[in-house]
Structure formats: structure tokens, C-alpha cells
Amino acid sequence: MEQLAEEVIAFLSAGTRTAKLGYAAADGRPLVAPVWFVVEGNELVFNTGKDAAKGRALSRRPRVACAWTTSIPRSHSCKSGERRRRPKTPTA
Numbered sequence: 001m002e003q004l005a006e007e008v009i010a011f012l013s014a015g016t017r018t019a020k021l022g023y024a025a026a027d028g029r030p031l032v033a034p035v036w037f038v039v040e041g042n043e044l045v046f047n048t049g050k051d052a053a054k055g056r057a058l059s060r061r062p063r064v065a066c067a068w069t070t071s072i073p074r075s076h077s078c079k080s081g082e083r084r085r086r087p088k089t090p091t092a
Contacts, residue, residue: 004042012068013039021046022065023057031057037066 004012021035033054035046044066048054058064 009039009042012037012044017068019044019046019066019068021054022067023054024061024063025057026060035066 016036018034019037020032022030022032025031035048035054037044037046039045048058050056050059
């Protein structure tokens with residue numbers, strides 16, 4: 001996958017932001033949902049339950065698109081990618 005530019009990582013890491021996550025429903029309809037995220041390295045990381053609507057949809061079709069707005073009027077950025085599951089962390 002294409003690397004995020006340093007300027008994009010700095011912008012996305014500044015403060016609390018939400019992204020608009022685009023994904024496909026079971027019947028193929030396009031859906032968009034807000035997600036809070038963090039930046040880890042070159043990845044946007046967000047959480048959803050595996051049995052939630054987004055979790056089920058991403059298990060079927062892992063391709064997504066994310067968009068976020070900037071403080072510049074009529075300006076936005078967008079990135080596409082694929083869902084990856086993190087390994088479960090052991091509980092104490």
C-alpha cells in the first residue's frame with residue numbers, strides 16, 4: 001500500500017479527528033460511517049466490534065475508503081485501503 005506523506009501523518013495525528021469510513025453493505029450498497037481513529041506508523045487504526053454492522057461488512061469485503069475534512073473551506077483528503085485485523089492482546 002502507498003505510504004502516507006509525512007505532512008498527512010502530522011495532520012491526522014494533531015488532536016482528535018474523525019474520519020468518514022466508506023464500506024460496502026452485504027447487498028453491495030455503499031455505506032459511510034464516522035469513526036474515531038489514531039495514527040500508528042503508516043496506518044489509521046479504529047475499533048469496531050466483529051458482530052457490529054461495520055465489523056461484519058469489513059469481514060465480507062475488507063476494502064475501505066476514508067475521508068476527513070480540513071480547516072480549509074471546501075477541502076478534504078481521502079485514502080483507500082484494506083481492513084487488517086490485529087492479533088488479540090492477552091488480558092491480565
